[in-house]
Amino acid sequence: MNYLKASPIQEMAIPIILEGKDLIASAQTGTGKTAAYLIPLLDLIIRSRNEHITALILVPTRELAKQIDEQIEGFSYFIRATSLAIYGGGKGENWDQQRKALVDGADIIIATPGRLLAHMKSGDVKFDDLKCLVLDEADKMLDMGFSDDILYVIKHLPVNRQNLMFSATMPQKIRDFANKILRNPEEIKLAVSKPAVGIDQQFFLAADHQKLPLLIHLLKDKKDLTIIIFSSQKSMINQIIRALGKVKIMARGISSDNSQEEREEYLRGFKNKNFNILVATDVLSRGIDINNLNLVINYDVPRDAEDYIHRIGRTARAETTGTSFTFINEKDQRKIASIEKLLEREVEKQNITESLGLGPAPEYSVEKRSFKKPFKKKFFGKKPAPKP
Template sequence: MQTPATFADLALAPTLRAGLEALGYTALTPVQAQALPAILAGRDLVAQAPTGSGKTAAFGLGLLQRIDTTIGGTQALVLCPTRELADQVGKQLRKLATGIANLKLSVLCGGIPLAPQLASLAHPPQVVVGTPGRVLELVQKDALDLRGVRALVLDEADRMLDMGFDEPIRALVKRTPKDRQTLLFSATFPDAIRTLATAMLREPVEISVDGGAQPATIETHFFEAEPARRAPQLAALLLQFNPASTVVFCNMRKDTEEVMGSLAHYGFDALALHGDMEQREREEVLVRFSNRSCNVLVASDVAARGLDIDDIGAVVNFELPTDVDTYLHRIGRTGRAGRNGLALSLVAPNERNRAALVEARLLEQGGAPIRFERIAALDGKPRGVPQATMATLRIDAGRTDKLRPGDIVGALTGETGLHKDAIGKIDVYPTRSYVAIARAQADRALERLRAGRIKGRRVRLHRL
């Protein structure tokens, strides 16, 4: 059978064409070309595929194809490791489902109040996207019935197991029909994933998309770290390479705040992202990083799983992770979509054994041996630290207020006289919205918006 090259080559329902057109999808990515024929044929699937490979559209089209909106009950369940990833998956599935009338999709995650989710389940959604813990909690409260599930997706299964979701996943699977279709996606394939696949899937098709290996477009550097001066060395690296946007990975969540504080001291627009933050805090950090109001994000591995931005200029390992797959997954966040990437690693003497494992994997894949470089730590506060190009305004109104991005653009260009080129990314949530404004014009825009109206009404605004 010939491998399809475009979505037009697939036997997709006409209702899915509208979503593909809305997203501008025509050519298939490698994971879509390999996975979709099997998924559409109803086969179980195990896919090794990294973040950013197009896997959401692959499983999304498959499960939406099987939805029957003429009957009630939950027919598809997608489990994700984090709230951020679940939100992103939910948004993309809604776009893919643009042409499907009367489809209800709910995102059910922990970290937000349970009562609104319980109320929303009075009319069961056909599609549920959520984190294992919260979905299981709702099932155990008899608020969610999984007996009608036709398709089950385990997205980023390796991270769900890393986060301790093994038992909740198994408990949920037992609540679904045995003849369901199961799709498992994982960036890495440790033994625990193979055990999970054996227990839950029936004669699955196995595919692998090369993404764990270091892409050729990523330039890598390893630097000798002085443990006591690692933070000023990090600042020196950012000044020397001057990437437009950077994700700095820390192994411990407590380190993210300390490193962020050190970078802020040197004058960088840095924010931290870790698992102890409240949902709104996490959302606002991700919004500000993605809209260029912050140019350095200091993150833990788990918190960064929901980060899906194609043009990250550089990834920095503040310290090397304890396993090679995590290293490869980290650096795979730069150099996407045909752009060149940059990966910088600070390696202390007690981390040389980790570096040796990374080097062995790279050599297996035809790469070069690691050559350690030196970087002098900053001494004092530097001049000319690059600033973020944008600033973010938060508007305390959103989708529930019928606010749309066009309303915000209209208010900014009309009420404030701001040129549309000064307006960046706009994110609209149920009760609040965020808009990026060119940094030099943000205060003026805020002042004039406060004096005026958006969509005929006054709203509260804040500069973040």
Template sequence: MTFYDFGLKEPINKALEKMGLQKPTQIQEKVIPLVLEKLDIMAKAQTGSGKTASFVLPILENFLNNQYEGKPKIRTLVLAPTRELAIQVSKTFEDLSKYMNKKPKIVTLIGGEDISQQLLDVQQGRDIVVATPGRILDIISKKQINLSFVEYLVLDEADKMLDLGFQEELDLLLEQIPSKRQNLLFSATYPEKVLEIASKITKEAKEVFLEEKETVELITQRAIKVNSENRSALLRDLLKKDKYEKVLVFMATNRAADNLAAKFRKYGFNAESFHGHLDQEERNYTLEDFKNKEIDVLFSSDIAARGLHIDDITCVVNYDLPRSPADYIHRIGRTARAGKSGTAISFLTLENYEHFKLIEKRSNINLEKEEIEGFELKGTPLNKKKGEAPVKGKRKSKKDKLREARAKKENL
């Protein structure tokens, strides 16, 4: 199947062709026809599966089919959990509408940038708004935006937005938009809380669920045993030997990302750090440099684990393991995008060896545990012991504690 089979208009097909996109991904193949049929969607797919284009393409097709007259009104509202993802969704709209005679007007509403300019853009008229929940609610509270013409409501990375407290803000947002609209929900996972949000937004959504194995099968996963203090030297050794061109390294803390990036620069690597403590301008520049291959190694917090569209990452490294198996899948999904292959390396230390067993069990994988000559793991992996279960009836009651306190006072 090719993109031509969707029957999209020539300007969109031309943009796809110029971007070198010929065949749709699995999620695009399943979702695009349903959106064109005006159906609500609940799609489950990992990052890197191409889900952004699966809603951008049919929305642009609808825009071409309805040449609206007069000042643009907000017809599409896309909500994204992070600034970077919002910027990238807007860029996808721009790239795929490049050859339209009348292009949709797009605005990105995010924190960390000048709100007065964003308000001015909204007041001048926009067809598509891509926003983080916090910033759009801020603008709604100022009564500076009219969402009464919204036809499409898109939630991208819905589960991530939940982590950021989105559930409380959703009701306020739904009050501002028409009840008759098309709802498109995309999420890597669908825990109970995401299903609660979905039930508030739509009652008749078509479910499109892709299995995780379909999206990670092109990734070569490696697990390498190494002592914590030798990880930095081992990473340098691997980068030199295997000549990975664009490497994303996940760190547990912002400070560790900064420190290791500085250390690698001293060893001659084009390395930078990327995390939430950088201001928005720095984050934008760093991402652009990484995309343009001016940075070879990017040391990042989990801010880059989801939703960021960075092509041609050849290797992802879990310098520090993620907390959950789901985060492991999100992280390694940064490589092997758009049908390409990639490598994901996890460092197993004495401290995290048992935790990786849990990740393997929950992710349905069983990797060979490698050792690299000169960096062999020394010592025995730590077994985390559970605390002893409380013995019923042995714990002092509140009354007992109060009696003891009174007795002490009387004896003073």
């Protein structure tokens, strides 16, 4: 697997997990959180050899479930540990395959909460020998509204088990949730909510109608790079792909509108370098590990600063370098203030649309980004009589 040296999160987490303690850990995306819990879990499995499920890993998306399943396959090549990813979508026979694994017992189950809940409510799911529960990307699962599903699952697990919670961010709602699940946990907190130092972040001012021609200009000499373009709007995915296709730049798109088979096919083709550009919504902003990703483009500014960190965190993983471009229109300028606050620095805003013959870009205004409504005095009782 080409792991030559433990990352800080691995170095700190693995001994705690091996001791059987509960753990809550946060570290920026791309630092190796998955291996930090998988390696000691596999050690537990080869020592215990349960007949039924030993570890349950809950994750927010099917893409992350599949990726973890693939990593387990690599890590456990010589120890014969079994695992299965359980998620919605796909063909009907997937349900029967998933159900068989839950009933007969794979060593590790990786599941999205909703799909696992459906299986549990249909009966016969066995967690009698479960030794460890892992919540991966816990903050994202709570953002997606999975808290009730997770608590339902936990009620049906053995009381005596190890609990591990991994998250890229640690807001108060995560701590409150952890208090319901973890018992006297150890805590690891590393560089929360900061992008990797190897990312060259560049901001470009552009009105909506200027974004596509600006994108095409920036990609002219980058056709051979591995690139993800993020859009917050599903409706823009196909428009971006068509515009790139007109200048003979091949790209594929992934959003929640795609079938599971399409999403898997495109992600596999992208990882195998069958094409270099993937256009996606935030479905790919968390946990998806793609080697040697050179460039991340935010076609629009993401909803909040945390989403920005996760998007650009797809590049410069594992101490490599990468680049991110972010397009800023007039209405998104207010979001930049919170991003720069998180970065603890200002990023230069480039204005190149006019030099490209696209007309002037929106002017970046500090007033617009920190706009506050003027305070109006309120009078109580009778207003004073007007002066003569």
